[in-house]
Amino acid sequence: MKKIQFKGGTMLNPVPVVLVTSKNSKGDTNVFTVAWAGTACTKPPMLTISVRPERLSYEYIKESMEFVVNLPSEQLTKKVDYCGVKSGRITDKIKDMGFTLSPGIEIDCPIIQDCPISLECKVRSITPLGSHDLFLAEIVKVHVDESLIDKSGKIHFENAKLINYCHGEYYPMTTQPIGKFGFSVQKRK
Amino acid sequence: MKKIQFKGGTMLNPVPVVLVTSKNSKGDTNVFTVAWAGTACTKPPMLTISVRPERLSYEYIKESMEFVVNLPSEQLTKKVDYCGVKSGRITDKIKDMGFTLSPGIEIDCPIIQDCPISLECKVRSITPLGSHDLFLAEIVKVHVDESLIDKSGKIHFENAKLINYCHGEYYPMTTQPIGKFGFSVQKRK
Numbered sequence: 221m222k223k224i225q226f227k228g229g230t231m232l233n234p235v236p237v238v239l240v241t242s243k244n245s246k247g248d249t250n251v252f253t254v255a256w257a258g259t260a261c262t263k264p265p266m267l268t269i270s271v272r273p274e275r276l277s278y279e280y281i282k283e284s285m286e287f288v289v290n291l292p293s294e295q296l297t298k299k300v301d302y303c304g305v306k307s308g309r310i311t312d313k314i315k316d317m318g319f320t321l322s323p324g325i326e327i328d329c330p331i332i333q334d335c336p337i338s339l340e341c342k343v344r345s346i347t348p349l350g351s352h353d354l355f356l357a358e359i360v361k362v363h364v365d366e367s368l369i370d371k372s373g374k375i376h377f378e379n380a381k382l383i384n385y386c387h388g389e390y391y392p393m394t395t396q397p398i399g400k401f402g403f404s405v406q407k408r409k
Numbered sequence: 410m411k412k413i414q415f416k417g418g419t420m421l422n423p424v425p426v427v428l429v430t431s432k433n434s435k436g437d438t439n440v441f442t443v444a445w446a447g448t449a450c451t452k453p454p455m456l457t458i459s460v461r462p463e464r465l466s467y468e469y470i471k472e473s474m475e476f477v478v479n480l481p482s483e484q485l486t487k488k489v490d491y492c493g494v495k496s497g498r499i500t501d502k503i504k505d506m507g508f509t510l511s512p513g514i515e516i517d518c519p520i521i522q523d524c525p526i527s528l529e530c531k532v533r534s535i536t537p538l539g540s541h542d543l544f545l546a547e548i549v550k551v552h553v554d555e556s557l558i559d560k561s562g563k564i565h566f567e568n569a570k571l572i573n574y575c576h577g578e579y580y581p582m583t584t585q586p587i588g589k590f591g592f593s594v595q596k597r598k
Contacts, residue, residue, distance in 0.1 A: 221522055222555045224558055225550060226551040228453070230548070231454075232528065234571055257447050261445070261459055261543070265419045267421050270448065291422060294587065297587045298593045301590065306594070339417075339421065349453075352449065354545070359418065361417055363414055365413075366411045378578070382422060382423055384582075388590045390586055391587065392587055398580065399487065400579075401578070
C-alpha cells in the first residue's frame with residue numbers, strides 16, 4: 221500500500237457526533253453539535269469535548285461548568301446537522317427542532333428526551349489549544365432509554381441506531397458487530 | 410421515551426478504535442489498541458489518547474513524547490483486538506501480527522503500512538486523571554493510502570472500511586453516508 225503524505229490535519233476517523241446541552245445562570249438553555257469529543261478516563265469516568273470560544277455554548281458551559289452529552293439516533297441526523305450549523309445567538313435551536321427537555325439529576329442542565337442516551341457531565345478543567353478549548357469533564361450520571369435495556373439489565377447499544385462522523389459526513393451505525401472485546405484470544409469450546 | 414438512570418460510566422459511543430505505535434530510546438517498537446481517543450483541536454490539529462500507566466506503550470510514549478495513530482480497516486479487526494488484549498511485555502505484537510512498518514517523516518516512530526491512514530503525533534502534555542493519563546498531541550503529518558485518493562485529490566474515507574467501537578464491540582463502518590455537514594440548511598436547486 222503506497223502512502224501519500226499530507227501536512228497534519230484532523231483525520232482521526234470515525235468520531236462520535238453528539239448534541240451538547242447547556243444552561244446559563246439566567247436559565248437560558250442551548251444545544252449545539254460536537255464531533256470533537258472522546259472518552260478520557262475509565263475511573264473516574266471522564267470525557268472531553270472541544271469547543272470554539274466564539275460559540276454561545278462555550279459561554280454557557282464556562283458559566284455553569286456543566287453540560288449534557290446526548291447521543292443522537294439516526295433519525296435525528298438532520299437535526300444534529302442543523303444544531304452544528306446554526307448559532308444559538310440567532311435562533312432557539314431547541315424550539316426549532318422540537319426537542320423535549322427533561323431536568324438533569326446531578327446537574328442543573330437538561331437532557332434531550334429525544335436522544336436514547338444522555339451523559340450528565342461536570343467540567344474539571346478547560347484548556348485553550350488554539351481554535352478550540354478542551355473541556356475535560358466527569359460523567360456523573362447516565363440516562364438510557366428503557367427500550368434499550370433487556371431483562372438482565374444489559375444495555376443494547378446496537379438497538380440505539382447511533383451515528384458517527386467521518387471526514388465531514390454522517391454515517392449510520394451497523395447493527396451487526398464484527399466481534400467483542402477479547403474475541404481474538406477466546407478459546408473455542 | 411422513558412429513561413433509566415445509571416451512575417456515571419464511559420458511555421460515549423461510538424468511539425474510534427486505533428492502533429498506536431511507539432518507540433523507546435533503545436529503538437524497541439510497540440503497538441497497542443486505543444479506543445479512548447478523540448479530536449481535540451482543528452488549528453493546530455490535535456488529538457487526545459488516554460493510556461493506563463501500567464501499559465508498556467505508556468513508558469515508550471513518555472520517553473519519546475511521540476506516537477503514531479494508525480486507523481485500521483475492517484479486515485484488521487481481529488489484530489486490533491489482539492493488540493488491545495495482549496501486552497508488549499510478554500510478546501512482540503508487531504511480529505505476531507505480521508505488520509509491516511515504515512518510518513515516520515516528522516517523528517522517529519514507525520507507521521503501520523497495513524493501515525490505510527496514519528497520523529504522526531507529537532505529545533504536548535500528559536495529564537494524570539485516574540485509571541488513565543490523557544496524552545494531548547499535535548498531528549504533524551498524515552499518511553493516506555493512495556488508493557483512497559481520487560484524481561482531484563479528494564480523500565475517500567468511505568472506501569477505507571474503517572471500524573468503530575461501541576460498548577465493548579467492534580463495528581464496521583457503512584459506506585453510505587446519511588448526509589454531509591451542512592445538508593440540513595442546503596437550499597434545493
